[in-house]
Amino acid sequence: MCKDKNIVFPTVPRVVVTGNKGNRSFIANDSLAQDVKEHFKDLVISDIWATDSMPVAIGQRAETLNTGFPQVPKNGSYVRYVTIPPDRDLGLEVPAGQKHPLMHQTDTLDYIIILSGELYLILDEEETLLKPGDIVVQTGTNHAWSNRSDHPCVQLAILLDASV
Template identity: 60%
Template sequence: MSKFPTIPRRIVTGINGGKSVIIEDAQVTNVSEDFPGLVISDVWATNTMPVDLSKELSIPNTAIPVTPPNGTYFRYVSIPPDKDLGIPATQEHNRHPLFHQTDTIDYIIIASGEIYLVLEEEEVKLSTGDIVIQRGTNHAWSNRSDQPCIQLAVLIDAKHSG
């Protein structure tokens, strides 16, 4: 069983009268559960570089992220087992129904559980503590275990060269 809650708590800091303070301490409300058991929460987003520390950007939660131009996402994802999403165990790895590609560089940490990173030509099994640098490739996540996998990800707007 995962040690993480289904819906994460978010603590936001800020400055008040020149002193650092807690601006918000609450369970996140920007949560999407489009597929049974798949929880996606885009916890924070920005749309400028350098980042404007005085503003929060409200964004819609989507299964496939749409990072704002010159922006970032901080994303919490709880991925249930494939069988709970109706994905057959015999699914060919390069035909996974959740394949997608974004114009981002993604820094992903597997916080709990295990999952397969599926690419067009190969795949790799990831476990708690593994880190992925995902550079705009077509990919999918396949949870072949019996437990949810928690990912924490920072997605940064990027462009393909050439």
């Protein structure tokens, strides 16, 4: 579990999926996220849901692959819940003036919500510290994440296929 000022965030989230049967709503599934992978020690990614059409076909889920950098389906969306440990726990050290080793660019529009902990968003020319409640609208730019604190950070990411 990740803790932040008496608020506890699980490493793997519970996912509740609703459904409709005969014009009556019901809980179709209630379980811990199923597509969970520890990519590095304590770096846990839970891929929650993906779609592969717009408008979305309600109730249809596209396949998730749970890679370090997700492959968002064409015209689709991707939701993931990520627990990011401190950089030092990952063995990451970035000397001043050097490019962050996890710098990457995506062809998606991403909404990133910081739920607990803190995390630096690193861009080519600048960086900013993110705290709980902060939301990043990541517009397909070159970026990296850096946790320079002593505690894990939990973020929720909603990624949409985009043309960059």
